[in-house]
Amino acid sequence: MTSDTATEEVAVARRSRWRWMRSYPARRVLQAFLTLFVVASFNFWLFRMLPGDPARVIAREGRLSSDALEQIRAAFGLDRSVWEQYLTYLTKIVRFDTGMSFKARQPVTDLLEPALVNTLILTGAALTLIFIFGLAIGIIAGWKRGSRTDTSLTLTALTLWSLPTFWVGLMLVLVFSISLGWLPVAGIRSVAAVYSGPFAEFGDVFEHLILPAFTIAIVSVGSIALIMRNSLAEVADEDYMLAARARGLRPRTILWRYGVRNAFLPTFTLMALTLGLLMAGTIQTEVVFSWPGLGLLMFEAVKDRDFPLLEAAFFVIAVIVVLATLAADLYYSRLDPRIGSS
Amino acid sequence: MSVPAATESVEVDSMSAGSRIFRTNFRELWKLGRGKIGVLLLLFFLIYGVFGIFAYENPPAAGMTVEDRFRRPSIDHLLGTDNLGRSVWEQLAVGAGISLAVGVAATLIAVILGSVVGITSGYIGGRFDQFMMGLADLFITIPALPLIIVLAAVLSRGLPTIIVVIGITSWAVPARLIRAEVLSQRERTFILRAKAIGMKPMHIMRVHIVPNVAGIILANAILLTAAAVLTEAVLAFLGLGDPSLISWGKMLQNAFSSGATSLGFWWMVIPPGLMIALLVLSFTLIGNALTDVLDPRRRAE
Numbered sequence: 001m002t003s004d005t006a007t008e009e010v011a012v013a014r015r016s017r018w019r020w021m022r023s024y025p026a027r028r029v030l031q032a033f034l035t036l037f038v039v040a041s042f043n044f045w046l047f048r049m050l051p052g053d054p055a056r057v058i059a060r061e062g063r064l065s066s067d068a069l070e071q072i073r074a075a076f077g078l079d080r081s082v083w084e085q086y087l088t089y090l091t092k093i094v095r096f097d098t099g100m101s102f103k104a105r106q107p108v109t110d111l112l113e114p115a116l117v118n119t120l121i122l123t124g125a126a127l128t129l130i131f132i133f134g135l136a137i138g139i140i141a142g143w144k145r146g147s148r149t150d151t152s153l154t155l156t157a158l159t160l161w162s163l164p165t166f167w168v169g170l171m172l173v174l175v176f177s178i179s180l181g182w183l184p185v186a187g188i189r190s191v192a193a194v195y196s197g198p199f200a201e202f203g204d205v206f207e208h209l210i211l212p213a214f215t216i217a218i219v220s221v222g223s224i225a226l227i228m229r230n231s232l233a234e235v236a237d238e239d240y241m242l243a244a245r246a247r248g249l250r251p252r253t254i255l256w257r258y259g260v261r262n263a264f265l266p267t268f269t270l271m272a273l274t275l276g277l278l279m280a281g282t283i284q285t286e287v288v289f290s291w292p293g294l295g296l297l298m299f300e301a302v303k304d305r306d307f308p309l310l311e312a313a314f315f316v317i318a319v320i321v322v323l324a325t326l327a328a329d330l331y332y333s334r335l336d337p338r339i340g341s342s
Numbered sequence: 343m344s345v346p347a348a349t350e351s352v353e354v355d356s357m358s359a360g361s362r363i364f365r366t367n368f369r370e371l372w373k374l375g376r377g378k379i380g381v382l383l384l385l386f387f388l389i390y391g392v393f394g395i396f397a398y399e400n401p402p403a404a405g406m407t408v409e410d411r412f413r414r415p416s417i418d419h420l421l422g423t424d425n426l427g428r429s430v431w432e433q434l435a436v437g438a439g440i441s442l443a444v445g446v447a448a449t450l451i452a453v454i455l456g457s458v459v460g461i462t463s464g465y466i467g468g469r470f471d472q473f474m475m476g477l478a479d480l481f482i483t484i485p486a487l488p489l490i491i492v493l494a495a496v497l498s499r500g501l502p503t504i505i506v507v508i509g510i511t512s513w514a515v516p517a518r519l520i521r522a523e524v525l526s527q528r529e530r531t532f533i534l535r536a537k538a539i540g541m542k543p544m545h546i547m548r549v550h551i552v553p554n555v556a557g558i559i560l561a562n563a564i565l566l567t568a569a570a571v572l573t574e575a576v577l578a579f580l581g582l583g584d585p586s587l588i589s590w591g592k593m594l595q596n597a598f599s600s601g602a603t604s605l606g607f608w609w610m611v612i613p614p615g616l617m618i619a620l621l622v623l624s625f626t627l628i629g630n631a632l633t634d635v636l637d638p639r640r641r642a643e
Binding site: 031032034035038039043046049154155158159161162163164165166167170171173174178179185275276279280283284287288298299301302303305307310311313314317318321322325 | 376479480483484485486487488489491492493495496568572575576579580581582591594597598603604605606608611612614615618619620622623626627630
């Protein structure tokens with residue numbers, strides 16, 4: 001009996017010590033890592049399920065002596081059991097060692113690093129555009145409800161969302177690069193450019209960035225504006241808005257201090273949810289503009305059947321999306337304590 | 343003897359009620375400008391798709407001479423020719439059927455999977471529900487397009503692969519929506535009453551739950567079709583489609599990889615993209631309008 005209560009006490013103590021594990025942030029972080037673990041495992045098993053001898057796939061050569069095949073098997077650890085290989089794979093992933101590229105014959109990480117930077121530059125520029133234009137249009141439409149900006153917003157947003165991103169890119173090239181000759185067709189820098197200084201280089205990259213960034217932004221700017229508009233319209237019916245008006249505050253003050261501030265939170269969460277969609281737009285845009293990022297890397301890996309590179313690029317994109325969504329969720333849960341309390 | 347008769351009459355009632363609900367919803371949909379444009383656009387594409395299947399061969403014949411390539415629009419070729427001398431007009435008509443077929447088939451897979459998971463998960467609850475919803479969240483978090491690209495790159499090229507890959511990566515959102523709807527229905531009086539008189543769970547699901555969630559499933563399915571058509575176009579553009587078939591995405595890939603874009607050959611670039619955009623828009627408009635019609639809060643306004 002006494003030993004029973006003792007173990008129970010220990011259990012209670014242990015439970016309270018691990019209580020933080022039940023908190024929302026802890027659960028959310030755990031979920032993010034579980035997602036990445038599943039993506040890594042998926043990559044491993046998909047590669048295992050490829051038709052044909054993996055050693056031959058790696059060698060990219062049908063005719064090989066059995067000695068050579070044995071060598072490849074030993075070099076890539078294919079002679080060990082599948083589970084052993086799986087474990088090695090996972091430990092390597094944690095150390096960001098993603099193997100060798102079939103095509104380039106160099107570590108995949110060397111290819112991924114510059115690509116990751118370029119993708120983040122492009123996505124960051126696109127997000128900035130979406131933020132500025134989306135929120136501005138949404139605020140105008142939400143504040144002047146029933147105005148022409150407002151009534152045409154739903155249709156505009158749905159139309160923009162329906163455009164294939166890669167086609168928007170092709171059209172922008174057709175108009176602004178080919179017909180008007182204002183902006184470069186593709187790439188991140190001019191061919192064989194020699195820069196007089198960092199400002200000249202920045203200017204060149206900036207010029208190459210304009211069309212791709214707008215391509216991504218055009219497709220999603222309408223949806224973000226619509227979300228902002230709707231949440232502003234919802235906030236407008238709240239009692240504190242009525243109270244603010246009754247107190248005789250200036251309309252501008254009511255809009256910014258009471259309206260936009262409160263409407264921004266739901267908009268922010270919904271924006272975080274569209275990050276995956278944003279990456280989809282980035283991949284297409286990078287292919288159209290030969291922007292040397294992760295999407296272009298994936299595209300070329302598909303063409304070359306370079307599976308380690310393909311999987312690694314997919315994994316890095318998944319890491320970006322999962323971590324960014326996690327950050328947005330945690331930030332939001334701090335601002336709104338109701339999140340995760342249930 | 344009287345009990346089975348009573349259940350039967352309930353079924354008949356719910357069916358006629360179902361068609362009545364459908365009719366009023368459609369009338370409401372038609373009243374919305376968005377809904378009307380969407381329905382008319384979709385109708386056009388259905389006719390155009392059938393016309394394309396019967397009028398032209400797939401793939402359209404290539405031109406015989408070098409001069410046939412990259413021809414500007416003229417009386418002979420209404421929208422000019424592509425890098426192989428094939429008529430853009432003919433390809434456009436053939437592509438409509440492919441886009442529609444892939445969109446609808448992929449959505450069917452996603453909706454069936456999503457409905458089965460959503461309804462059983464919401465009805466059974468407990469551990470099973472927790473596990474399935476965890477799985478759904480996983481699918482929602484993982485960026486879809488990169489996942490689809492990896493799958494399509496590894497599996498064999500072809501239309502079935504694309505349909506299945508898009509289908510099995512889009513079930514999570516409908517599953518979550520349907521589960522939420524089932525949860526809200528589960529505790530309603532008529533369900534509890536049906537349980538009390540000893541109706542079997544499968545029967546309750548079929549007679550009471552499915553008709554009540556049908557609207558939301560349909561609205562979501564239409565939006566999913568829009569996304570599926572877009573994804574198919576992207577895959578074809580990236581060279582992951584069926585190499586032997588002509589689709590709008592494939593036409594744009596031809597334009598891009600043959601250098602037609604850089605040469606300013608607009609007739610190869612504008613028509614296929616416009617078609618994709620309009621077809622997707624028709625589904626988006628209907629789906630969006632239907633969601634509004636089904637939302638009781640908005641209807642009250």
